[in-house]
Amino acid sequence: MLIYAINRILQIIPVIFILSILVFGFVHALPGDVIDTMAGVEAAEDPEVRAALEEEFGLNKPIYVQYFIWIGKAMQGDFGKSLVTRRPVNTELIERIPATMYLALVGITLSVLIAVPLGTLAAVRRNSPTDYAAQVTSLIGISIPEFWFAILCILLFSLHLAWLPSSGYVEFFDDPQRSLWYLILPALAVGFRQAAFTTRLTRSSMLDEISKEYVDTARSLGLPESKVIYKYTLRNALIPTITISGLQLANLLGGTVVLESIFAWPGIGQAIFQSIQLRDFPVIQAGVLVLGVMVVVINLLVDLLYRVLNPRVGMG
Amino acid sequence: MTDSQLQSRQRVDTVSTDDTPLAIRIRHLRTVSKNALDELLKSRTATMGAIMIILLLSVCFLTPVLATHNPTKPNYRERLAPVSAEHYFGTDKFGRDIYSRVLYGGQRTVFIAVAAVAFGLILGIPLGVFSGFFGGRFDAVSMRFVDGFIAFPGLLLYLLIITLAREWRLEGVWNDLILIFALGLNTMPEIARLTRGTALVEAKREYVEAAHVVGEGSVFIALREILPNCVSPLIVNATVRLGYIILIIAALSFLGLGTPPPTPDWGGDLSTARDHMESHPMIAIFPGLAICYSVLAFNLFGDGLRDILDPRISER
Numbered sequence: 001m002l003i004y005a006i007n008r009i010l011q012i013i014p015v016i017f018i019l020s021i022l023v024f025g026f027v028h029a030l031p032g033d034v035i036d037t038m039a040g041v042e043a044a045e046d047p048e049v050r051a052a053l054e055e056e057f058g059l060n061k062p063i064y065v066q067y068f069i070w071i072g073k074a075m076q077g078d079f080g081k082s083l084v085t086r087r088p089v090n091t092e093l094i095e096r097i098p099a100t101m102y103l104a105l106v107g108i109t110l111s112v113l114i115a116v117p118l119g120t121l122a123a124v125r126r127n128s129p130t131d132y133a134a135q136v137t138s139l140i141g142i143s144i145p146e147f148w149f150a151i152l153c154i155l156l157f158s159l160h161l162a163w164l165p166s167s168g169y170v171e172f173f174d175d176p177q178r179s180l181w182y183l184i185l186p187a188l189a190v191g192f193r194q195a196a197f198t199t200r201l202t203r204s205s206m207l208d209e210i211s212k213e214y215v216d217t218a219r220s221l222g223l224p225e226s227k228v229i230y231k232y233t234l235r236n237a238l239i240p241t242i243t244i245s246g247l248q249l250a251n252l253l254g255g256t257v258v259l260e261s262i263f264a265w266p267g268i269g270q271a272i273f274q275s276i277q278l279r280d281f282p283v284i285q286a287g288v289l290v291l292g293v294m295v296v297v298i299n300l301l302v303d304l305l306y307r308v309l310n311p312r313v314g315m316g
Numbered sequence: 317m318t319d320s321q322l323q324s325r326q327r328v329d330t331v332s333t334d335d336t337p338l339a340i341r342i343r344h345l346r347t348v349s350k351n352a353l354d355e356l357l358k359s360r361t362a363t364m365g366a367i368m369i370i371l372l373l374s375v376c377f378l379t380p381v382l383a384t385h386n387p388t389k390p391n392y393r394e395r396l397a398p399v400s401a402e403h404y405f406g407t408d409k410f411g412r413d414i415y416s417r418v419l420y421g422g423q424r425t426v427f428i429a430v431a432a433v434a435f436g437l438i439l440g441i442p443l444g445v446f447s448g449f450f451g452g453r454f455d456a457v458s459m460r461f462v463d464g465f466i467a468f469p470g471l472l473l474y475l476l477i478i479t480l481a482r483e484w485r486l487e488g489v490w491n492d493l494i495l496i497f498a499l500g501l502n503t504m505p506e507i508a509r510l511t512r513g514t515a516l517v518e519a520k521r522e523y524v525e526a527a528h529v530v531g532e533g534s535v536f537i538a539l540r541e542i543l544p545n546c547v548s549p550l551i552v553n554a555t556v557r558l559g560y561i562i563l564i565i566a567a568l569s570f571l572g573l574g575t576p577p578p579t580p581d582w583g584g585d586l587s588t589a590r591d592h593m594e595s596h597p598m599i600a601i602f603p604g605l606a607i608c609y610s611v612l613a614f615n616l617f618g619d620g621l622r623d624i625l626d627p628r629i630s631e632r
Contacts, residue, residue, distance in 0.1 A: 015460055015467060016467070018460055018463070018464030019467045019468065021464075022464055022465070022468070026473075026477070026480065027476070029480055139612065139615060139616065139619070140608070140612065142611075142615060143559065143608055143611040143612040144604075144607075144608050144611075145563050145566050145567065145570075145608070145611075146563075146567070147566075147567060147570050147586070148586060148600075148604035148607065148608070151586065151590065151593065151604070152600075155594075155597050155600065159594050251469070253469055254469025254472050255469070255471065257471050257472075257475070257571070258471070258570060258571060261571060269471075269472075273475055273571070276476060276479045277479065284476070288468065288469065288472055288476075291469040291472070292467040292468060293467075294469075295467050295469050296463075296467050
């Protein structure tokens, strides 16, 4: 196990390295002069101003030198300054990541809370009306565009019924009650789609488990059905569900951009999206790299957890 | 397996001596497609998905005939008109016919999605087959590269590429091509991984060894012997992927990164509809329903195909 873990950890280093090259390459292929954006066109025509700015941000060096300077500093946790706000990139990111994490975590939790009972019920009562209803709902859930679902929710709950705020964000530690109030709709939008995925997954892995021999053995020993299902089968069936939910969490970190923009949620996705439009390349590079590293690390943890939970999987 | 299932699986051709090679080939093709159709009709999900897809594609082909108005021509006298015999889905804030816009938008979306998946397959399949088959250093390097792409969180890769391309101020079709390029590029990693996984298993089979012994070249073996055996998971994945890409296209244009207005576009139209959805909720309904329908069609078909092609699940 330990050797496997070390091996996997070593494997992510080249992945992060390649990701950093991809990000850097894409960002520097962005046409449009950063200096123009920064100093305004008139000032940018002044060669002295231009030279000073190029010097300040290291833009006068060859591209590969710029890359190594950037990655070297990034490894020490220094991502430079935002070209737009002139504040350190770290501050910008640290302000934004918690909002996205908050939304993603609550959304995923919500989805698991809905999906696991629903998926289990559907599998236990296979081919019953409950099962069909669960299957149809979850199929629609994965086919509905998240942002459209969000719009429909706003239409219904904010505009029509006026129960919930249509957008906005309050930090949890400032005012937990209002914060949760603002969180309901976005979390519902995240959770609905995830719940649809997870329901399908739980149902099919439950069906897999129920058809295994140990279930027949347990039943023939006279164990009550509820014990067979909830104590033995469900526990095994949940392994893939937990794994996939973990991977979904990683995906959501950069995947909530659209919802963040609908609900005016000040998350990291929104921040990177705005930086892309403003050509604020230090923020784009750092944001994508940090999110990418988080994705890779979460994937690694999930993979290791999966193998701990399920020792039958080879360590190859 | 039931008798009828066995029969349909056993339907093979018999060759007589005076057959021309062409006749044999045609008959073989006919048998294969007849068998495939039989299998397809056995799964209710797949049949329903297939019908929905056929309907969708026919509407896309017949768009010029079915549309009642010019989708881009504003008519300020009929702004935000309700649903009527003249405007089946009403009109938007510029007085454009929503029904015609949904049709034309669908034509574009489906075309882009199909082209993007095709592009992703073209890039991903060879990469996957060769890494699975050759293994070694080529495999290690290309898979880390693929992992690097996968670590790009959520929509951010699309956002970057499309913003990048915006600077060239492309018009019309070129914009769609960029979209296809971005979507296809991000489809590649998953396809490559999937193909590699199957190719890895196939490469150890006896028939590959036999091919080596006979003296067939490695590239030939990879493409002609191994690839055909990797096809079925790829078909399923590509189908589901089509639905997913339609969702992404809609999300991107919702964020304002699709084709610029006035081109009809589902996501873009939903985004414009937001300004008036409080007073005219109906305009936010139809483009969303269209997206839902198309994604659902591909998801249903994909689900059905998976049941057919993976007998382990279907016979449970």
